[in-house]
Amino acid sequence: MEDIIALLKENVIQGRKTKDDEGVDGDSIGMPGVIELTQLALESNIPPEVIIEEGLTTGMQVVGDKFAAKEYFVPDMLASAEAVSGAQDILKPYLEDSDAMSKGKFAIATVKGDIHDIGKNIVATLLKGAGYEVDDLGINIPPEKIVEYVREYKPDFLGLSALLTTTMLAMGETIEALKENGIRDSVKVLIGGAAVSEEFAQQIGADAYCVDGFHAIKVLEEFQKVKA
């Protein structure tokens, strides 16, 4: 069992989602990746919590350290995050009634009028890799759709992305709409994208502005602490 967990951690570090990935060292094509190892771990009756905490999360921590040390680049970080998020999809059914399964539900969208989604996609992948349950609503999403979604699915966090100075105004409109519908306090709103700033976040009453996905992870951790 320890072997499987150690391998899992190693493959998260290598960013190998499946057996076809070559990872960083490039010599393990054909060997099981994070998806296969997660399945194997379940078959070996390793509890999903152990798989997550000792395999995925500790692996991801090493990846974060390597990134901070400039040994890894964003593509490496994303590959690991994708591998972890693939594993989480497999583990989800086994964790359904356990609270430990997710750090919370994070809905993300590019706001009305805006089609830029590279940044939004990266943030979504990283957050999923960091253990959040991520729902990607897509691009060009108008306030009323977001209100509808929040009312129905009750996410803990709402991430809004805008890259244009024109479309960033739709972020304020979205927050107003949440207020009008009496659900503003049910969700923490994070905003990001090249057009926006800390100042703008305060102006429209968002809970936080994030420079990038890594910053978002930190901000979310702060929220968790406050909650605890």
Add this chain to the structure above:
Amino acid sequence: MAREGVLIHAPYERMTEEQVEQIHHASMQILSDPGMISFNSEAAEIFHASGADVTSITSADNPCWSIRIPEKLALYAIDSAPKVVKLGARNKDNSLILNGEEPRVFFVSGSEANIWLDIDFQSYIKKSNHNVEIQVPEFHPRRGTVLDLCQAAHLCEHLESLDALIRPVNIQDKDVTEDNKDVNKFFASLNNTTKHVMIGLTNLEQLDNVVNMARLIVGGEEELKENPIISFITCLVKSPLQFVDDTTQALIEISRRGLPVAIAISPQGGTTAPIKEDGIVTQLNAEVLAGITLSQLVNKGTPVLYGSVPVRVRLDDLGDSYGAPESSQYNVDCVQMARFYKLPCYSTAGVCDAKIPGIQSSIERLFSDIVVTLSGPQYLHCAYGLLGGNATFCPLQAVLDDVHFQMIKFFLAPPQINQSEIDVSLKQLEEVMRTPQKLYIRYIRRMLRNGQLSLPYPFEAGGETDNVLALAYERMNEFISQPVEHIDSATTSKIFQEIPGILPRLNVYEEGREQ
């Protein structure tokens, strides 16, 4: 094994074939009339014996000759000069093969600045906010010494893009005299780099000491022929069209010994040559061919480099303006002339007018670095670390230059486009189109790990700051703290026993000096 350099697939050329022919014919015309003036008697004799029209034009106390070189003599020399020249190295993997018919460029330092520029960083506090403190580089010029040369060679050993060493700093210690200068500069260079070393002689009488030193290092006369770890530069022509006495004698003696030699001609467009492109190129071409002819008459087959160092004049002080675009035009044309004769070319780039490392120095040098490299000279003296024309050498600048050349080399790698690569890309596209996010980011990794992607500029600072110099300074110190492979201890003692004049402080095996 030899160093790879960078092969230019379609060299940049400014002149049409017809223009090249016109320059060639005009140069032949210059050689035969008015011809060269020689202040060296032996050169006059050699040309005379080979059928050139030589007449004495000696004035009262200044013996000199007019030499009219017939076209067929120049053509004979162009034909007999080797088209491929090998420059050896202490580490044979650092050898260079210069092929006049192949535009493969090797990057070389140079040459002989009097001033060494030390750097240190001082703290400054902002007047309006005392919490803000910045580091500002200060540059301190001083006369170069033999230990500076050791350090420069040491640094050059570790600069990845640098293929060979022309000593960048002149040694001016009190105990360095005309008689021991050559042995010291060669020893300091050879002992601190395993790359090829090319140097100009100070005193012809030292030639055999220097050659013997090289023989001791490689193990004998034949070994040195096979692996010529040293070569020479001679600037035997004073433009316009004059063979200088002493360096002409040096070329004659070096040619007799069959060692590789660059015949480097440096006219200044506007003063010692026409400022017009066609004029300076024609004159330089005639001058370099005159030198090559002499070398081939002395010893047929002497390995020579067609050396061109043309530069435009500055209009404020009549100094050299290497930063002027015209200087690069002249250089690129000369490379094309050398290629026309299929002779390996020594060319020049990267010398800048700026006096300290910074924005001006980077712009000026990078401009000529790129354009002259694209023209495909085999041996590009590209002034690693040189500033203020070539008055000053700054090791920090050399570290910056190394990065420039790595970028240029990366850019010049041939495209990898073939059906199997295209198939891989089509497969990636198909895979990406099936994903919701439609991004190719995952495929970056393979290219990155295989070294197929250029690395970010290594001296980039965060935020709205420019910290290039401080970061390059750190890199420079790292290089200097890495060891180099010195000449072994047995050979070193032999050199110190047999070659007179080498300063004891250069012996790394002496008590207390081991590095």
